[in-house]
Amino acid sequence: MASNQADELPNIQQYASDVHGSLQHTPRPRQSDLDAFEARLDQTVQELRERVREQQRALEELRKSHASTAHFRSEDPKTQLHQLRVLKDAYDGLTSLEPDIPAPASVLPPLLAARITQQVINETKNAIQDSRKQLANTKRQLECEQGNLRDANSITKSLESRIEQLQVEDNETSTWSPSQLAQEMLTATIKRKDTYDLETDRLRANLESFTNDHLASMVAAEELGGPIVGDLLEIDGDMLAAGFSLQGKPKPLKPGKSVEDKRQRRLDDIWGMGSGTDGALSSEREAAAHEVQSLLQSLYAARIGQTTSGEYVVLERDSAAARFLVRAKVAQLHPKDARRLRLIDFGRELE
Structure with a gap:
């Protein structure tokens, strides 16, 4: 108990110092109030030190009076009983003592109250x-x-x-005859079909325009060994005519008859001279656009059942157009035959 009070004394002093420092930020009190507070604080510290010394003296006396029995445990049952009685008397004496309460003029209760309030x-x-x-x-x-x-x-x-x-x-229709209902359903179906046909034509025109203006050049570049579709957005005719290196970089264009001859042989080997709508292909972009549109038309025809080969289309070669449709999740390959391609059924999840 004495050692605990001795340990708490520096904490109390430190807390008192902190409180005194915090008072510096408040409106400055009168000098007389500060002197009274310092005096009360010194008095409280002196009281605590005196109590610590009293407890230390009492502890030393207790140790001296029971030196023979307090430091070891005897093997003799009678001695053990005597030791236990001594300990019991000591605990009973401490229990009956009144707790130490600070004096009414002590500043310890305000300090404790301030600490609790701050907490x-x-x-x-x-x-x-x-x-x-x-x-x-x-x-x-x-x-x-x-x-x-x-x-x-x-x-x-x-x-x-x-x-x-x-x-x-x-x-409205509850009073109609069956023939009137059938005619009304037929008329509504024809109107929906006409609407779908118009919307299909509009979407097909937009797709062809997008293919000719943007997609064809990128597909042609991938077909010629350049970057895949989407990696390089701005591709002109000169880049396609010059070709690409093994690293996929555009080659410098060197105009001349040999370049045009090489270009024509390349068109013939990759896309075929007779596959265009006018009987010949004039550029790589035009050839790629025709290939993409033809592949989409074949896939659509196979999907709606206009072909005899089922829903799959047999690819003549591994083309950049087919690879792009697979990457874009527009089409998918047969799980067992990479030469067969079909259009993804987008309406299946909705159904």
């Missing part, structure tokens, strides 16, 4: 920060839930509107 303030600040974080998370969650509620309300209104529309149509 509560720090804990309150930490709790406020945690509450702010929880509040921010709750606000984000609330915004997300409000968005989901708006979506759910919008879907509900759309469904209710559709149900009302179907009910009106059902009431």
Whole structure:
């Protein structure tokens, strides 16, 4: 007990010094108040030191009076009993003592109260920060839930509107004869087919325009040993005419008859001179565009069942156009035959 008080004494002094330092930031009190506070603090420290010395003296006396029995455990049962009784008397004496309470004029209670108050303030600040974080998370969650509620309300209104529309149509057609219903269904089917045909033609025109303007040059470059489709976006006719190195870099263009002859032989070997719509291919870009469009048309025809070979198209060679369609997840190869290609059924998941 005495050693614990001796250990706490420097802590009390340090805390008193900290409190005294914090008072420097507050409005400066009167000199008389400071002198009184210092005097009370010195008095409290002296009281604590005196109590520590008293406890140390009592401890030394207790050790001297029981030196023969307090430092070892005897093997004699009677001696052990005597030792236990001595320990019991010592504990009983300590238990019956009144606890040491500071004097009314001591500054120790205010210091302890200030320390506890500061601890509560720090804990309150930490709790406020945690509450702010929880509040921010709750606000984000609330915004997300409000968005989901708006979506759910919008879907509900759309469904209710559709149900009302179907009910009106059902009431209108309930008095129709079977022939009238059949005619109405036939008319609606023809209108939907015409709409789909127009939309298909528009999409096909957009695809052809995109292929001719952008995709054909990149497919031709990959076919000639250059970068794969998408790695180099700006490819002109001179780069295709000059060709590419083994590292996929564009070669410098050297105009001349030998270059044109080499280019024509390359067109004939890769794409074939007679495969164009006008009987010949005039450039690598045109040849690649024709190959991409022909492959897409063949895949589409096989998908809708207009061919006798099933849904797969047999590839004559491993072309850059076929590789691009596979990478773009537009088509897929047969799991057992890499020469057969088919269009991916995009509507299967919706069905």
